[in-house]
Amino acid sequence: MSLVPDPAWPTLVLAVVMLADAAMSVHPPRFIRDFLDGVAFPRHWWWVLVVVKLMAAGGLALGLVVPGIGLAANAGVVCYFLTAAVAHLRARFLRREFWLNCLGMLALSMLVLVASYLR
Template identity: 40%
Template sequence: MTTIPDPVWPVVVLALIQFADGILCLRPVAFIAACFEDVRFPRRWWWIAAPIKFAAALGLIAGIWIPYLGVVTTGALVAYFVVAISMHVRARDLGRNLFVNATGMLVLCVGTLIWCFLA
């Protein structure tokens, strides 16, 4: 494993997705608010989603130049989406939010993490 993946496009794509998701979480759009409600995530904590997403995007981009930061950030995103999936399962929210959104993002993050290790 090298400290900087080559090519970097998978990391950049994941960073762009996280940044866009952060924008959508600033003042949660309807489908994100519904997702938070479906898993019974307390409204007083909704604000934390955007800074987490922006920090992830920043960590991924900075990780292109700072050894191992991108790998650590991607690993943290894997953990984040494992927790998100467990929240959906616990709340019995077994529809689109679980199988498309959370699981799809977990697959993307795991794929990027593997890419970082193989590159």
């Protein structure tokens, strides 16, 4: 296991994706609103998701130069999407958004964790 990503590019890609996700979550388009409403996530808590995603992107980027930070941030992103998957399963909201967005991001974050830190 490495405390600095090697190769670094997958971690950078995940950081950019998380930053884009945070930007879209500021004024969520319909598919994100449907996603959050589908799991009954309270609207007055939606701002927390923006903060979490920004912190994840920052931690991933900082982890490119500070040992351990990126690994912790990447593990946090995996936990975030695992939690989202559980929320979808509990709410029985298993539409296309679950399979593409939620599980796709979980797969991406797990792939980056393995490729950059655990090989």
